[in-house]
Every structure is written in C-alpha cells, then in structure tokens.
Amino acid sequence: MQLTLEFGGGLELLCDSVKIHNINVDPQDGEKQMTMKNLLTWVRTNLIKERPEMFMKGDSVRPGVLVLVNDTDWELSGQLETVLEEKDNVVFISTLHGG
C-alpha cells in the first residue's frame, strides 16, 4: 500500500530532516487492514532515526503531536483504529516546539 507521510512542527528532525516520505507498507501477516496503530509501529522502526520518545509514548503518538489523515484530525476517524487506504496522506505535527 502506498502512503504519503508528512512530518512537521519539528518532528522532521527525528527523521533526517526529511518532511515528506512516500512509503510502501503492507499489513502484517494475519491482518487484512492497515491501521494507524500498525503504521505508527512501522514509522517508529523504519523512519524515526533519533529520540523516538519525542514521537511516541506507549503505543500511540506522544501527547502534543497532532495527526491528520487526509487533512482530517484523526480524533474524528478513531485515532489508532483508523483504517488506512491506498494513497492516503498522513500528517504528523508536533505542537511542542517553540512559540
């Protein structure tokens, strides 16, 4: 499945200062769907190069990191349970840097 991920608000610094990542990812064996929960695990393993605690806390994003799926707040689509589809766009923005 092809997805576009975008990191902003300082989170790009955790992945080699690259803001936009076009990725190819598939559901783990046994699972039919790709959820945000699966995606976060994948991102943490494959994209985050340093200080993963700035991005995640437990199995979700760290409080203060906003997530938008196709430009819609993930709080409206079920957060970790949000099911992703081909060519979805996922944005992560930290609110924790600077003012």
Add this chain to the structure above:
Amino acid sequence: MEKAAKPRGRLCTLCNEKRAALKRPKTLEQICRECFYAVFEDEIHRVIVDNQLFKPGERIAIGASGGKDSTVLAYVMSELNRRHNYGLDLFLLSVDEGITGYRDDSLETVKRNELQYGLPLKVVSYSELYGWTMDEIVKLIGLKNNCTFCGVFRRQALDRGSALLKVDKLVTGHNADDIAETVLLNILRGDIARLSRCASIITGEDGPIPRCKPFKYTYEKEIVMYAYFKKLDYFSTECIYSPNAYRGFAREFIKDLERIRPRAILDIIRSGEDFRISTSTKMPEQGNCERCGYISSQKWCKACVLLEGLNRGLPKLGIGRSRDLDNKRNTNMRQANGTQNLQSKQCGSLDF
C-alpha cells in the same frame, strides 16, 4: 493533499453541510475548516473586546519569534484589526538573542512575515543592548542557567524595543496551554508573586509598557491546526541551548491531562485567576534600577546584576541559591544590592 478527502467522517456540527475536519478540544465539537476559522477568530475577537485589550488609535507591538504562536497571532491580529476596525497601528517586534543556527533562521521567518502581513518589523539584539550574544554567554557559562540569562534579557529587550517603537502595548502569543503550564510551575515553585499575575490577561499596567495575551484561552492544538490549514509560514526548531527540563515536565503533564479531559487546561487557568494572596503576604515593592532605570524591586534590576557578573567574569552572580564557593560573593552582592535570593528560572522564552 492533492487528493480529495474520502467520503468518511461526520458532518460539521455547526453548519451541517461540510465534512468535519477537527475536534475542538475546548468544546469537543466536530467542525469543518470554514467554521473552525470563523469560531477561532471570533473567540479571539470576543476576548479582545470583553477584556478591552485595546483602544482605537493605539500602537501595538506583536512579540514575534517566527514560531507558531506569534506567527498565528500576527496573522489574526492584522485580520481582526481590518475586519473589526480596531484602528490599531501594528508592528512586529523581534529579539535577536544571537544564537547561530536557531534565531538567525527564525528571524528569516519573521522577515517573510513582515512582507506577507505588511507589518513593519523592528529587531533588537542582545549584542547591541547588552554587548553579549547568547552564543558568547554560553561559551562562558556553559549550558547551566543559560536560560535564566536569556529570559531576563529577553524580557527587558522586548520592553526596550517597545519603547523604541513608541508603542502603547505589547501583545505576546502565549496560549492557554502555556498559561496552564505556568500556573502549575508557579505553584510547584511556591512563587506567589508570579502566580498571582501569570494568569492575568494584561500585566504591567503600572509599568511603561503593558503586555497582553489575546491567546489566553486559545488551545495550542487549535493554533497549530489553524497554521496548518492556512499554510502559514512558521519556524519550528527547538532552541539549541534549551534543556528546558523543569518546564518540560509541566508541559508533558498538561498534555497528558488534555488527552484525558481537554477542559482541564481552562480549569487550571481558572484556578490561577481565582488565586487570592493573603494581604499579610509581603510582596516586593516596585522601584527602578539605579543603574539602567528599568523597573526593579531591587537596587539593581536582574539584567544589570547578570550583566555585571558577565563583565566581571563572575557569571554566577545573581543565579539561584548557590551554597558553594560563590556563596560569599553572593552574600556580598546581596548586601550591595539589598537583594534577597534571586531565583533562577528555567527557560525564559515563556516569561510572564
């Protein structure tokens, strides 16, 4: 983004026409982008009107760091000023602390904002005001207490810049999350003097340049969402010198609370507002610094004490409660100053 949103999710609870784009932390309403812009801007307008923050004809400086809060503040202030005929003359005021790789980059953002919003920009620098850049200070004192220097110097720099611009007031981008965090920090530190004023929307009315916080009730999440949807140009790198440990804990705690119950942020601000200091508590009296004339409750203002330390090669003057070798010097200084213990305060970028 090139792709249209998929037909999923609910309709906006306000207009019932468009698809909801976010959940408001304050009200838990699910609203679309257009309704969000309207309620976001309108709430700030209400705060400005209800608290009588400005009078027609006033000159107002917007403290601009290039970060998300001040960028959104500059945008919204110029928008509201036009829309509601506030009759204000707006300016951007930035402080150049002299931090290579951080402030030089964020100042570029402010310079773009100057053109984008058509607001004249004034930059005041630590090197011209104090003869020291933060790079030089850190070289001398290391990464401990550097935020104290920066915070004290910035506060005064903003006042001096405001005086140069001849403005009547200074507005800052402190948001609801920042204020809740500061209320908590001041309770934890037992800092009664700051606790009683940190939740006020206007401070320093007795001083030369009052400061106010139009975003006092605006959630950080909404500020960032607004900047994202409107594609505002802001800078978001953490200061390279800020360890920010203590404030960091308070911030994380606030964010954890927000996830459980977003209203908690407003409740903490309310607690701060309702705090009453018993009349028998002795509060410091406000006077003027004998050296530079800046407002101070001591003989010398804190910036002058810190500067004196830097220039004499004793950079620990005026820092915290040292019980080490500097104790004797501090005692001497205290007598010379008539000062009690000057408290060190982590990361001053949020000074109130």
